Amino acid sequence: MGLALAVEPPVTAPVLEDQALISAALQGHGEAFGELVTRYERAVYNLALRTLRDRTEAEDAAQEAFFKAYRALASFRPGAKFSTWIFTICYRGCCDRLAKRKRLSSDELPDRADPSAGPETLAEQSDEAVRLRAAIDALPEKYRAVITLYHLQGLQYEEIASVLNLPLGTVKTHLFRAKEQLRKALTT
Amino acid sequence: MMYDDFDDLDRALAALPLEEPPVGLHARIMAATVYRPAAAVPAWEVWLTGTLIALAAWLLWVAVSAPTLSSRIVDQITSVATNFGLTSDYTLLWLAIGVSITFWISQLSVPRSRSKRIEAQ
Numbered sequence: 531m532g533l534a535l536a537v538e539p540p541v542t543a544p545v546l547e548d549q550a551l552i553s554a555a556l557q558g559h560g561e562a563f564g565e566l567v568t569r570y571e572r573a574v575y576n577l578a579l580r581t582l583r584d585r586t587e588a589e590d591a592a593q594e595a596f597f598k599a600y601r602a603l604a605s606f607r608p609g610a611k612f613s614t615w616i617f618t619i620c621y622r623g624c625c626d627r628l629a630k631r632k633r634l635s636s637d638e639l640p641d642r643a644d645p646s647a648g649p650e651t652l653a654e655q656s657d658e659a660v661r662l663r664a665a666i667d668a669l670p671e672k673y674r675a676v677i678t679l680y681h682l683q684g685l686q687y688e689e690i691a692s693v694l695n696l697p698l699g700t701v702k703t704h705l706f707r708a709k710e711q712l713r714k715a716l717t718t
Numbered sequence: 719m720m721y722d723d724f725d726d727l728d729r730a731l732a733a734l735p736l737e738e739p740p741v742g743l744h745a746r747i748m749a750a751t752v753y754r755p756a757a758a759v760p761a762w763e764v765w766l767t768g769t770l771i772a773l774a775a776w777l778l779w780v781a782v783s784a785p786t787l788s789s790r791i792v793d794q795i796t797s798v799a800t801n802f803g804l805t806s807d808y809t810l811l812w813l814a815i816g817v818s819i820t821f822w823i824s825q826l827s828v829p830r831s832r833s834k835r836i837e838a839q
Binding site for chain 2: 560561563564567568571572573575576579585589592593596597600658659662663677681682683709712713716717
């Protein structure tokens with residue numbers, strides 16, 4: 531009698547790579563694109579929310595980003611990361627919205643400050659997460675994006691540089707200054 | 719909580735959860751992408767039709783704004799027709815005969831040969 535090793539089959543279904551999902555979506559499998567949306571909608575929405583500081587507009591920006599990605603899916607370069615691509619699309623859309631907002635309002639900053647971001651309300655907020663988010667929202671736009679992509683989305687410096695179309699050194703400087711401003715805002 | 723150094727801040731930022739997107743966002747994205755109804759007319763057809771209409775409108779405007787141009791075009795067509803003899807009654811008669819014979823021949827149904835019929839069976 532030989533060895534009877536009982537190899538149990540994996541309980542969960544194998545997780546498909548983004549590239550496989552893109553290929554399936556290009557072949558007309560809508561549910562594959564749906565899976566990509568499920569994977570990244572939260573991250574994309576959060577990037578838009580931190581950049582725009584407006585929930586309704588962030589929702590529109592996230593939807594627009596996925597719409598643009600879906601239309602341009604055939605041009606997606608194999609080997610590239612879908613997350614970097616969708617973040618880039620989303621961030622550019624957000625920048626367009628901010629520029630449009632500036633043109634309309636003629637006020638440079640604050641563009642559309644979240645009411646929770648005021649210094650007096652900031653001090654009153656007991657919830658640490660809310661306090662931290664408010665402090666991030668009070669940062670200048672260029673720092674908000676870097677902090678969001680690095681800490682909240684876990685992107686590498688190179689990926690952030692690609693998404694924001696900035697040199698690597700600038701990304702590092704922005705991140706340092708953003709953290710410095712955050713620390714000052716949270717300790718005072 | 720006080721953030722005396724970057725380590726505390728880094729830890730706090732790393733622990734900060736992402737906010738939940740609105741409930742209907744996924745459905746809205748899917749409706750705008752995968753479940754979006756296909757356009758009744760392809761985009762290239764709309765562009766082509768628009769371009770042709772714009773071109774026709776421009777040509778019409780050129781013709782109307784320059785009255786001598788339309789008369790020159792008519793003269794040119796007439797001279798070409800004259801050079802090819804298309805204004806002669808005899809030419810037109812023989813052309814009509816030729817066209818009608820061609821049409822008549824095209825309507826004929828020639829029966830298959832016996833060998834072809836057997837092959838077909």
